[in-house]
Amino acid sequence: MQVIITAVGPDHRGLADPIVHYVATAGANIYEIQMYDHDSERLFAMLVRIEWPDDEEPVAILRERMTEIGRLKGLSVRVWARNEHSRPPRLAICTTYRPEPALAILRDIRDGRLKADPAVMIGNRNACRGLAEQFGIDFHNVGDDRGTPDNRRMAELFDEYDVDYIVLARYMRILPPRICWEFAGGRIINLHHGLLPSFPGFRPYQDAYTRHMLTYGATIHFIVPELDAGEQIIHQSTFDVFPGTPLEEIIRLGESDHEPRCLAEGLRRVVDREVELHFHRVVRVQR
Known part of the structure; x- marks a missing residue:
């Protein structure tokens, strides 16, 4: 299942590593990573687009893990998968x-x-x-x-x-x-x-x-x-x-x-x- 993870927050060291490490070790295929450092605002922004093995771990669990990483790192983290629900968008x-x-x-x-x-x-x-x-x-x-x-x-x-x-x-x-x-x-x-x-x-x-x-x-x-x-x-x-x-x-x-x-x-x-x-x-x- 295609999943998009975004993380935004105050810029400092070591923000991307725990997110990338978790999805990689969980067996996800990483299709896209973009990271931005807006110096004028001291704002860090990151997007990761992955193919997530939802048959092994539901997207809801991934969201819980990413939310916890965000809490520890001071980031606003969102996990979105268009196909997570059977309802219309x-x-x-x-x-x-x-x-x-x-x-x-x-x-x-x-x-x-x-x-x-x-x-x-x-x-x-x-x-x-x-x-x-x-x-x-x-x-x-x-x-x-x-x-x-x-x-x-x-x-x-x-x-x-x-x-x-x-x-x-x-x-x-x-x-x-x-x-x-x-x-x-x-x-x-x-x-x-x-x-x-x-x-x-x-x-x-x-x-x-x-x-x-x-x-x-x-x-x-x-x-x-x-x-x-x-x-x-x-x-x-x-x-x-x-x-x-x-x-x-x-x-x-x-x-x-x-x-x-x-x-x-x-x-x-x-x-x-x-x-x-x-x-x-x-x-x-x-x-």
Whole structure:
């Protein structure tokens, strides 16, 4: 069974050794190890992707062992295996203002096109609370009066609801590096309202418009700490406009219809196990 272990905490010596030693001596095949030392934050982050012999030791026991190592070393350790449970994957849908992307996900789940469980909706604004109530989903606002999110509370909610995937459905805040590594390995999926890598940042419609583009689009990608990096693309789609189309109309077309459909398709590819993230690159899953 494929298992992803992440460990994040204050940087000091000897953090990786006990984790690697335990999984290696238990008979796991180690497919990927990534370690990061963020000097400016004195933050250590590590990801290990393994093939775990779950017929000899259940993933739940591995999790207990890793949690104990984390306690001894001062690390936040998480053990995640997509196939540990027979249930559909659980989603945390994160929003700010626009409800359309989250609505597209919820409708696809309701209609059976997306085989997932919307475990929780989290926002840094209350704009989508009514949508959560409409579909009977718990909603948590982690933002203050200015929309600044409590990122630690956000991570606590991901754990509390035992989510498999975190979906940034037009969530208009940048996740800090710590959360990106705590839930690394292809668990965080973002809707970017522009075509990457050509139009990153917060104003991709405006940037494309100033370059007189007639083709616009959206990108669904896995999150890694580098903002809107270009090698984690799950799905892209485009739409064309006629010359002279006002920017306001282009944005309306993108936000109301195109972005939601793009997100729903990209998320389906992840949920259906068509793609995964290995070494920060999207790979097609061999069946």
